[in-house]
Amino acid sequence: MSGLRETKKRKTRQAIMDAAIKLFSEKGFKNTSVDELAKTAGVGKSTIYGYFHTKNEIFLAFCEDQIDFVFSDLAKKRDPDAPLKEQLFTLFMGQFRYVTKNYDFGRILSREMVFPKELTIEKSNDISERYLSALGEILTRAISRNELRDDLELLYISGHFYALYIIVLSAWYERRFQSEQEIEQALQKLLSQAMEGLSPSSRKQDMV
Amino acid sequence: MSGLRETKKRKTRQAIMDAAIKLFSEKGFKNTSVDELAKTAGVGKSTIYGYFHTKNEIFLAFCEDQIDFVFSDLAKKRDPDAPLKEQLFTLFMGQFRYVTKNYDFGRILSREMVFPKELTIEKSNDISERYLSALGEILTRAISRNELRDDLELLYISGHFYALYIIVLSAWYERRFQSEQEIEQALQKLLSQAMEGLSPSSRKQDMV
DNA sequence: CTAAAATTGCGACCATAGTCGACTTTTTAC
DNA sequence: GTAAAAAGTCGACTATGGTCGCAATTTTAG
Numbered sequence: 001m002s003g004l005r006e007t008k009k010r011k012t013r014q015a016i017m018d019a020a021i022k023l024f025s026e027k028g029f030k031n032t033s034v035d036e037l038a039k040t041a042g043v044g045k046s047t048i049y050g051y052f053h054t055k056n057e058i059f060l061a062f063c064e065d066q067i068d069f070v071f072s073d074l075a076k077k078r079d080p081d082a083p084l085k086e087q088l089f090t091l092f093m094g095q096f097r098y099v100t101k102n103y104d105f106g107r108i109l110s111r112e113m114v115f116p117k118e119l120t121i122e123k124s125n126d127i128s129e130r131y132l133s134a135l136g137e138i139l140t141r142a143i144s145r146n147e148l149r150d151d152l153e154l155l156y157i158s159g160h161f162y163a164l165y166i167i168v169l170s171a172w173y174e175r176r177f178q179s180e181q182e183i184e185q186a187l188q189k190l191l192s193q194a195m196e197g198l199s200p201s202s203r204k205q206d207m208v
Numbered sequence: 209m210s211g212l213r214e215t216k217k218r219k220t221r222q223a224i225m226d227a228a229i230k231l232f233s234e235k236g237f238k239n240t241s242v243d244e245l246a247k248t249a250g251v252g253k254s255t256i257y258g259y260f261h262t263k264n265e266i267f268l269a270f271c272e273d274q275i276d277f278v279f280s281d282l283a284k285k286r287d288p289d290a291p292l293k294e295q296l297f298t299l300f301m302g303q304f305r306y307v308t309k310n311y312d313f314g315r316i317l318s319r320e321m322v323f324p325k326e327l328t329i330e331k332s333n334d335i336s337e338r339y340l341s342a343l344g345e346i347l348t349r350a351i352s353r354n355e356l357r358d359d360l361e362l363l364y365i366s367g368h369f370y371a372l373y374i375i376v377l378s379a380w381y382e383r384r385f386q387s388e389q390e391i392e393q394a395l396q397k398l399l400s401q402a403m404e405g406l407s408p409s410s411r412k413q414d415m416v
Numbered sequence: 417c418t419a420a421a422a423t424t425g426c427g428a429c430c431a432t433a434g435t436c437g438a439c440t441t442t443t444t445a446c
Numbered sequence: 447g448t449a450a451a452a453a454g455t456c457g458a459c460t461a462t463g464g465t466c467g468c469a470a471t472t473t474t475a476g
Contacts, residue, residue, distance in 0.1 A: 008441095009453095009454085033433080034432075035433090038456095046457080050455075054433080107323050111322075114319075115318050115322070116381060150408070156394070156397050157406060159379070159398065160402070164371050174333055189364050190368055193364065193368055193402075194401075194405070195407040197404045198356055198360070198403050199357065200355070216424085217424085243463090246427095251426085252427060254426060255425055258425080262464080263464090
């Protein structure tokens with residue numbers, strides 16, 4: 001049986017996470033060294049690397065909690081019967097505001113989520129999964145309301161919309177957009193394009 | 209007049225780039241230290257930082273040449289009168305193959321292109337611009353052939369397609385897709401979705 | 417031509433992410 | 447109960463990206 005060790009492990013892990021939350025919040029990710037983290041958590045440096053592969057992974061774990069919070073917060077606010085576009089817009093903008101609250105924070109998180117390193121893939125995918133399932137729920141309802149084609153795979157619809165969010169986020173980091181308003185506008189346009197389609201024929205029925 | 213200094217500058221810069229090309233190609237980006245780079249180029253370490261802000265920026269400069277080559281290569285191959293979807297597919301797959309030829313190489317480049325750090329924004333945008341203009345050309349022709357709606361802003365169409373490419377690339381780095389074939393399939397599906405639109409009504413005319 | 421100003425070059429130096437091998441504690445097997 | 451195995455812990459150490467202040471070179475001004 002393994003009781004004592006498990007307990008300790010959880011405790012140590014929690015201590016590290018507590019230190020991370022404290023220090024990252026206080027001084028930011030970049031200005032917090034792993035040595036400091038270890039000291040604050042009251043453990044050795046290598047102990048930390050026993051629990052996390054890289055400093056970025058600690059950061060992802062730190063984000064996980066917050067993201068849960070943001071999601072449940074957004075879930076509360078959103079109206080599950082509102083038009084699809086509106087729901088997506090709210091979700092993405094909420095996400096955007098959270099992610100870019102701090103410039104570097106958002107970049108590190110985005111980089112690690114979209115192009116994860118081998119070592120952080122697992123954590124990154126955990127978060128992705130949560131994201132996709134939230135999105136999936138919205139989309140499924142939209143399909144049943146006949147707001148979305150039902151002949152497509154859910155994953156590709158999620159992917160499509162998610163892609164548009166990412167590109168807007170990217171434009172923000174490339175400094176193509178400077179204000180939140182521009183972001184909103186771009187997101188609206190792209191969502192409309194996705195719904196209506198880019199080929200000329202796909203739009204004819206709007207004029208009927 | 210400033211002749212001597214300019215000449216020297218160009219020479220030094222070239223020496224650094226030559227060293228970068230040699231070492232990055234030989235041992236990869238990660239396994240090449242800046243010290244080594246300096247030694248090979250025959251300059252001091254700080255001299256390098258006088259020409260580039262970060263190690264990643266050297267890498268971007270290194271990529272620039274290669275990307276030019278890839279583009280002109282793709283441009284040669286592509287048939288400017290082929291269906292839009294086909295042209296986009298060829299362009300993106302060509303890009304994908306180049307970028308992921310080496311796993312880490314592609315990740316670093318992608319990260320820096322999509323979510324650039326402040327210091328590398330400029331270089332990153334240089335490359336983006338080139339990319340967008342290549343894309344823009346294809347799209348403009350498609351519009352004039354009436355393969356694309358003409359009531360949209362070019363930038364948002366480019367952005368839309370580019371987004372789909374990025375999400376596929378991301379899925380690759382998340383290990384959602386393991387083979388090039390899966391990538392091709394996903395890209396095809398997403399491009400079709402973008403053309404046809406995701407709303408049910410947008411598709412009706414296909415059945416008329 | 418000369419001296420001051422500006423630019424460029426240099427490697428020792430610093431900060432810090434991540435590794436190593438020795439030490440301690442817990443579990444397992446008998 | 448005991449001893450071997452396994453898991454967990456530690457801080458000194460390594461490797462490396464990036465900075466600093468000073469020295470050398472080039473330009474400019476008179």
